Amino acid sequence: MDTLSSLADGFVIALTWQNIGLALLGCFLGTIMGALPGLGPSNGVAILIPLAFTLGLAATPSLILLTSVYYGAMYGGRISSILLNIPGDEPAMMTCIDGYPMAQKGMAGEALSLSGISSFVGAFFATWGLILLAPQLVKIALLFGPAEYFALFALAFMTLGGVSSTNQAKSAFAAALGLGFAMIGVDSQTGVPRFTFGEVHLYDGLDFLVAIVGLFALSEVFIFLENRHGEASAKGKTIVIGRLTPPMSMLKACTPTMLRSSFVGFLAGVLPGAGASLGSFLSYSLEKRMVDKDGTFGTGDPRGVAAPEAGNNAAAGGALVPMLALGVPGSGTTAVLLAVLLSLNITPGPLLFSNNPDVVWGLIAALFIANFMLLALNIPMVGIFTRLLLVPPRVLMPVVAMVSFVGIYGISGSSFDLLVMIGFGLLGWVLRKFDVPLVPIILGTLLGNAMENNLRRAITIDNGNWWTLIDSPLAIGLWIVAIIGFILPLFFARKVRSGMQRGDAEGATRD
Amino acid sequence: MSDRIFGVFGVLLAIGFAIAASLIKESFLSDAVGPKAFPYIIAAVLGLSSAVIALRPDPEPIWPPLGQLIEILAAAVVMILYAQLLPVAGFVIATAFAAAYLSWRLGSSILGACMTGVGTSVGIYVVFHLVLGLSLARGPLGF
Numbered sequence: 001m002d003t004l005s006s007l008a009d010g011f012v013i014a015l016t017w018q019n020i021g022l023a024l025l026g027c028f029l030g031t032i033m034g035a036l037p038g039l040g041p042s043n044g045v046a047i048l049i050p051l052a053f054t055l056g057l058a059a060t061p062s063l064i065l066l067t068s069v070y071y072g073a074m075y076g077g078r079i080s081s082i083l084l085n086i087p088g089d090e091p092a093m094m095t096c097i098d099g100y101p102m103a104q105k106g107m108a109g110e111a112l113s114l115s116g117i118s119s120f121v122g123a124f125f126a127t128w129g130l131i132l133l134a135p136q137l138v139k140i141a142l143l144f145g146p147a148e149y150f151a152l153f154a155l156a157f158m159t160l161g162g163v164s165s166t167n168q169a170k171s172a173f174a175a176a177l178g179l180g181f182a183m184i185g186v187d188s189q190t191g192v193p194r195f196t197f198g199e200v201h202l203y204d205g206l207d208f209l210v211a212i213v214g215l216f217a218l219s220e221v222f223i224f225l226e227n228r229h230g231e232a233s234a235k236g237k238t239i240v241i242g243r244l245t246p247p248m249s250m251l252k253a254c255t256p257t258m259l260r261s262s263f264v265g266f267l268a269g270v271l272p273g274a275g276a277s278l279g280s281f282l283s284y285s286l287e288k289r290m291v292d293k294d295g296t297f298g299t300g301d302p303r304g305v306a307a308p309e310a311g312n313n314a315a316a317g318g319a320l321v322p323m324l325a326l327g328v329p330g331s332g333t334t335a336v337l338l339a340v341l342l343s344l345n346i347t348p349g350p351l352l353f354s355n356n357p358d359v360v361w362g363l364i365a366a367l368f369i370a371n372f373m374l375l376a377l378n379i380p381m382v383g384i385f386t387r388l389l390l391v392p393p394r395v396l397m398p399v400v401a402m403v404s405f406v407g408i409y410g411i412s413g414s415s416f417d418l419l420v421m422i423g424f425g426l427l428g429w430v431l432r433k434f435d436v437p438l439v440p441i442i443l444g445t446l447l448g449n450a451m452e453n454n455l456r457r458a459i460t461i462d463n464g465n466w467w468t469l470i471d472s473p474l475a476i477g478l479w480i481v482a483i484i485g486f487i488l489p490l491f492f493a494r495k496v497r498s499g500m501q502r503g504d505a506e507g508a509t510r511d
Numbered sequence: 512m513s514d515r516i517f518g519v520f521g522v523l524l525a526i527g528f529a530i531a532a533s534l535i536k537e538s539f540l541s542d543a544v545g546p547k548a549f550p551y552i553i554a555a556v557l558g559l560s561s562a563v564i565a566l567r568p569d570p571e572p573i574w575p576p577l578g579q580l581i582e583i584l585a586a587a588v589v590m591i592l593y594a595q596l597l598p599v600a601g602f603v604i605a606t607a608f609a610a611a612y613l614s615w616r617l618g619s620s621i622l623g624a625c626m627t628g629v630g631t632s633v634g635i636y637v638v639f640h641l642v643l644g645l646s647l648a649r650g651p652l653g654f
Contacts, residue, residue, distance in 0.1 A: 039517060052647070055644075055645065090543045099553055118560070130546055132638060148650070159546035167564070167569055168566070169560045169561075169563035169564045170560070170562035170564060170569075171557060172559075173521060173557065173560040173561060173564065173601040173644075175556070176525075176553050176554075176556040176557035176560060177557065177618060179549075180550075180553050180554075180557065182609045183549070183550050184551065187516055187535075187544070187546040188544050189542055190537070190540060190541050190542070190545070191538060192535060192536055192537065192538050192546055193535075194532070194535050194550065195532075195550075196530055197526075198542075213563055218590075220588075221586075223585065224617060225582055225583055225586050225613075225616060225617065226575050226579050226582065227579075227584055227616060228579070228582075228616075228617065266521075309605050337610065345567070380630050394614050394617035394618050394619045394623075394627070395614060395619070395627050397613060397614075397617055398609075398610035398611075398613040398617070398627055399610070399612045399631050399634075399635075400626070401590070401609075401610070401613055402606050402609065402610050402631050402632070402635060403635065404595070405590075405594075405606075406602075406606075406610075406635055406647065407596075409597065409647070409648065410639075410645050410646065410647070413646070413648075415594045415595060415597060417596065418590075418597070419591060420596050422587055422594065423591045424592075425585055425587070426583075429583065433572045433574070434513070434514065434517055434569075434572060435569060435572065451549075452549040455548075455549060456542050456543075456544040456548075456549075458543045459543050459544050460544065463543065464544075466542035500647075509569075
């Protein structure tokens, strides 16, 4: 009952004209960003963060805007998967398999509306899952001391690499690199400067927003320049949509699939290091095992469209659970959302629920509102979004680059930050070439100082005894999970990854 | 081969990081751990993972031909110039040039690139500055 009354309070906060407007704007922009190949949820949210700040939005409105973009991008990714066989973002990769054959059979409209409804079902149940699960996780998290937090951060880094890269050494490299970036600046506990090399601009540390926008958005521009991929993917293809409502029989046949996939996707999202791509992959493979008796999957089976879409949207909601309750994001986009919270001086984690209940419940209420808006936007207005696929990257990418510059310049007004951002853009391009995942870098930059502070606090409390780190059963348990999470993918990741390997260079900014 | 070079570079980076960490001046008011310990741990992880990358390389990535590499570097140079000239030339002019350059290199015709540049620049100016009130770099002409 407590939960319901908190939720009602949340709706009171979310239902102001400003917040509804922001949610609508976020949903619309998010769908566009999801639909356009080259802009995924993580870089879409990344380029909008600085703007949310410079517009002076308060915490709850900014979060509402950005999570609407996040949910919207998850909806939007399917549009180009179905119509063009090109995933608009990585989680939508699995939708290509059955979505495109459906479109070729002249059932594009049905596929689009069915996937819209599946997305809605997935996100709807995941938001309920978030409401029910997050407070429980908070109860556990309240038992955590500094040693357990240190172990938890280590767990996040060690499991994050599991699915996001074929090479564990490269994800460990990425995490260490990110943590190294976080060390730059004045040490918060003793006040001595570290790794600043006398450069005054670096005393405050690297702004992680600069790093995020550089790594995600600018490196994408470089990738497009490298491939000289300037023409619209939709060029020369005729897009016929047809009727926009799925027949009742199709919906009925897909209902069990949607429910199962929502559950699987949600679980995949809650797990650290997984995220939406794994959610859609697992849901699709599970459905294929369970219901594909006639071998119709892959030839335009509607259930093959419903499963990954419900799965990835459910995972998007699930990924918010560890981010809000523990302060440890499990995917690229939630890492970016964590950056939003940190920049707003809100520390996610168990105390968030008691100190800032307005933020948490306002956000959750906004997710429900956004979800209904997205359903309303996506079914009748899908035609508008498909026409946007005709915007060629040679027009789109300069806009992306310039908006990134404007956002970062707007925060600090310094050219130095722009130079750092360009540096990160080039770094991101090189690392993508080497198949080094970018998300652990972001996570390291974000969490590095918190991780170090917990380490130092834990050891100082115990008078310099390092063994305190593995002193409690809870900490030992976390370390064991972390080690298993790091070792297990050495045997299994290749298999999962090769199943998911259908896309292009977008792998690096996976969600 | 690329991965081996990358790994060796990573090991050197780790050593450099550890040296830089050892040069941190410790304050007389320090906690039990001090500001150096965690950087050392990071350097160790960085070094170990780089060594593994060097010893067990992945298949060779597809490197673009020299022309495309120059393309990327040229774009980076244009962006650096943009960052430097922004306060001098003002937002609208600098952005128009930078966006036009990027659009041209992505395959627009000269005319199309100019239109994209001016359109992007004026569009961002109108939406972000005039409508939303964001402060942008002001040039000698006032915009």
